[in-house]
Amino acid sequence: MTVDARVAALATRWVHLYTRRLPAAVAWERRAELISDLWEEREESRVQGRSPAMTAASMVYRALAGVPADIAWRSGQRSRLVTRELQPLSPRLPRTKGLSGWRRFNMLLRTRRCHACGRRYGRQRWYCPTCKTSPRQGIVDRT
Amino acid sequence: MRRKPNTLLPLEADILNSGVALQRSGARQFYGFQLARQLADAADARRLTAHGTLYKALGRLDDRGLLASTWEDPQVAADAGRPRRRLYEVTGAGERALAQWRITHADATTYAARRGLEPT
Numbered sequence: 001m002t003v004d005a006r007v008a009a010l011a012t013r014w015v016h017l018y019t020r021r022l023p024a025a026v027a028w029e030r031r032a033e034l035i036s037d038l039w040e041e042r043e044e045s046r047v048q049g050r051s052p053a054m055t056a057a058s059m060v061y062r063a064l065a066g067v068p069a070d071i072a073w074r075s076g077q078r079s080r081l082v083t084r085e086l087q088p089l090s091p092r093l094p095r096t097k098g099l100s101g102w103r104r105f106n107m108l109l110r111t112r113r114c115h116a117c118g119r120r121y122g123r124q125r126w127y128c129p130t131c132k133t134s135p136r137q138g139i140v141d142r143t
Numbered sequence: 144m145r146r147k148p149n150t151l152l153p154l155e156a157d158i159l160n161s162g163v164a165l166q167r168s169g170a171r172q173f174y175g176f177q178l179a180r181q182l183a184d185a186a187d188a189r190r191l192t193a194h195g196t197l198y199k200a201l202g203r204l205d206d207r208g209l210l211a212s213t214w215e216d217p218q219v220a221a222d223a224g225r226p227r228r229r230l231y232e233v234t235g236a237g238e239r240a241l242a243q244w245r246i247t248h249a250d251a252t253t254y255a256a257r258r259g260l261e262p263t
Contacts, residue, residue, distance in 0.1 A: 011194070029229070030198065032214075032226065032227060032229070033175055033198055033229050034194055034198070035226050036174065036175065036176070036225070036226040036227060036228050036229070037175050037176045037179070037194060037198075039225055039226050040174070040175075040176035040177070040225075040228075041176055041191070043225070044176075044180070058190065058191060061190055061193070062190075062191055062192070062193045062194050063193070063194055064193075065193035065195075065196065066193030066194040066195025066196050066197070066198075067195060068195070069193065069195030069196045069199045070194070070195035070199075071195075072199065073195065073198075073199045073202070
């Protein structure tokens with residue numbers, strides 16, 4: 001295995017790593033695009049008679065210099081995922097399932113679980129908007 | 144720092160410029176590595192744009208409708224014995240955004256001369 005092939009394999013592993021747990025289509029597109037790029041670069045070098053070491057150096061530079069953008073891209077994709085997951089839900093019924101990291105923490109901090117129906121609602125409310133139950137006063141009749 | 148909506152970053156403008164140059168040179172569509180090579184040649188740079196930087200910018204432009212992308216026919220790639228390419232095309236909106244960027248940021252001739260490209 002030549003040095004450029006090794007670097008290409010490492011870059012491929014990296015793209016598999018940062019596309020983990022993303023929607024399958026998004027992950028597939030990014031992986032396929034990068035695999036194509038690595039192949040094209042090696043092929044161009046082969047045609048032009050450049051040494052595998054030079055090609056490897058170029059690929060290492062491109063992979064390493066792109067790491068911050070890769071991470072930012074992943075973060076953006078995860079945010080989109082979270083937004084999509086929350087869209088069908090009522091804003092009155094925040095849910096922590098599907099959230100991760102500080103978003104989950106923040107949601108837990110801002111909401112409380114209803115002792116009667118088990119749903120989460122904002123801490124600014126004094127009763128659960130779903131079952132109209134207050135933790136202190138029991139069922140609240142708003143009608 | 145958040146940027147203003149409907150503005151282009153220098154890299155995005157370079158991508159659109161290189162894409163337009165490739166399309167004018169006869170290629171109807173272009174792919175990622177070809178674009179990286181064109182960007183490096185146009186800027187007379189030794190190094191190609193980093194993978195993450197390039198594909199993130201391409202994704203942004205695609206999302207905004209400034210580029211249109213399609214995946215190459217698997218049979219074509221299989222016949223050529225290589226992985227499938229994602230093919231990009233600068234849209235009309237992309238050309239208009241680039242023209243606007245040139246007006247806003249610099250005199251078109253100076254910009255093109257700096258990038259080694261023909262002004263439109």
